[in-house]
Amino acid sequence: GGRFLFYFSGHGSYSQFNNTGYLWLSDNQPGNTHRAIPMDDIARWAEKGVSRAHQSLFLVDACVSGVTGLELQSNRAAADPKRAEDPAKLLKGRDSRLLTAGTGKQETVAHRKYHGSVFNMAVMEALRAGEADSNRDGLITTPELALYVKQRVEVETGHGQTPQAF
Secondary structure: OOEEEEEEEOEEEEEOOOOEEEEEOOOOOOOOHHHEEEHHHHHHHHHHHHOOOOEEEEEEEOOOOHHHHHHHHHHHHHHOHHHHHOHHHOOOOOEEEEEEOOOOOOOOOEEHHHOEEHHHHHHHHHHHOOOOOOOOOOOOOHHHHHHHHHHHHHHHOOOOOOOEEO
16 A cells, blocks of 8 residues: 655766666766666666555656666566566556656756756646646546656657656
């Protein structure tokens, strides 16, 4: 039972040296991967946290954040190749989603006019104003949130940033 939410908003990068994506903590120095969170860790946290949660949502707002989903897919596919066919099954639980601010190769947009990132602005609009409640039933499901955020970010960035849902 219960719900689990993971929301990271900050810097992300991809190291071609070891083929790993990283989320950077605020006090980290570029290039110091010892103080960064490997995106692969998100996959491990998802597997542990989600197994006890009825619903879980992972929001990753960083450059190259789509790597998180790709690493999640590859980790689970290595353990069970049939699971790679359906990304929704990659996280255990009844309703589990991973939403990233962009693809594994995209930089994300942040600006003062958004009070941070365009991804965060879209998430806040969706939740505060109920903009994502497409069927107007008073509930915002994770698929509704993912669709709203994806469309809003793509429009705002001229399709330069493409949120991904896993």
